[in-house]
Amino acid sequence: MNIVIRYFSGTGNTKFAAEEIQKHYVIQGNAVNCDSIETGTPIGSDTELLLIGGPIYAGNVPEHLIRWVIRNVPDASAGAVAIPFSTSAGLLNAFGVTSLAAKLHKKGYTVPALRTFVMPRNYFFGKYEKMSDDIASQLVEKTRIETAELVANQEILSGADISPEKSTLGIDLLAETMSVMTRFMGKSFSANENCIRCGKCVKNCPKNTIKLDKKLKFGLSCMMCTRCIHGCPVHAIEYGKKRYPQYRLNEIVQWKVNE
Ligand SMILES: Cc1cc2nc3c(=O)[nH]c(=O)nc-3n(C[C@H](O)[C@H](O)[C@H](O)COP(=O)(O)O)c2cc1C
Structure with a gap:
């Protein structure tokens, strides 16, 4: 088949x-x-x-x-x-x-x-x-x-x-409303002083809404997938200036997630 x-x-x-x-x-x-x-x-x-x-x-x-x-x-x-x-x-x-x-x-x-x-x-x-x-x-x-x-x-x-x-x-x-809300929610992301400017979040963002300028800039297309927070190698991305724990499936099971 x-x-x-x-x-x-x-x-x-x-x-x-x-x-x-x-x-x-x-x-x-x-x-x-x-x-x-x-x-x-x-x-x-x-x-x-x-x-x-x-x-x-x-x-x-x-x-x-x-x-x-x-x-x-x-x-x-x-x-x-x-x-x-x-x-x-x-x-x-x-x-x-x-x-x-x-x-x-x-x-x-x-x-x-x-x-x-x-x-x-x-x-x-x-x-x-x-x-x-x-x-x-x-x-x-x-x-x-x-x-x-x-x-x-x-x-x-x-x-x-x-x-x-x-x-x-x-x-x-409901999905449409959520997608409008997430655009605004995305403006609450920021990178703290730990950021090493590796560009991983920029490359991996499914909506191409993160830009690396003098500092990381989060645009208005965010869908709140949270890949940037969880995938950051130095845990530098915060939401509303608060640091949340990271979720990494490959740390729970032997498996390779999207790099
Ligand atoms: C913005 C957002 C909203 C979510 N809302 C719900 C929800 O309403 N109900 C639920 O059971 N899980 C919710 N979740 C959890 C995700 O559905 C769940 O962790 C999912 O497996 C993530 O899949 P992914 O790793 O393929 O992105 C939400 C996650 C995010 C990031």
Whole structure:
């Protein structure tokens, strides 16, 4: 089967889930093309199974991903199936996956399943704290099992379309509102005196909104993925002048996140 996986991942959780799914389909003998939406690798029109994944931000996947799906996913070839998935911190449910399901259904895909995998949270602002490594690694193991189960369940692929019949306008509006809010929230990022001007945050920002001038400048396109905070080698990036703990999945499991 010709399988394509595309995902957006701010801090590695969704990438991890995508690569686990890829691994299991490859073991079954399938050709799998798995890539971040940031690489721009196109989706072939001969795709038989398409999986699209992203993190949950306030009950939906980021508007950045929704827009990408609308613009870049080709109409389905005859009989093509799509499975949207997300990773979340388990704080809100998988509405966002329903939104992606509706977009994929509109392009002609049968959507027989959707999944949310609860992963260690990367979001420490407000009342949320960093999880202990024990809890975090238990969640990662659970995702390993659940992704394997998804792939092993061959019946899914011949299942009926479960994409929502009701309009997803409300939750799409939520993603839109979030994307406007994050633009302003992004102005609260700054680099402290530890900054070594390595440019890693500039290079890795999915919205190209960080610029290295005399000091780091955070622009108005932020989507709050928090990759800059968590990926900084010297932990120099603050939010609202406050230093938050970093989340690095590769410190919890043997795995390489996007550098
Ligand atoms: C701005 C922001 C908002 C978030 N909102 C939620 C939420 O509403 N519910 C939830 O369960 N997790 C929420 N999270 C946690 C992420 O969905 C979760 O950590 C996800 O696995 C991150 O995926 P990534 O590493 O692929 O970016 C949020 C994270 C961020 C950065």
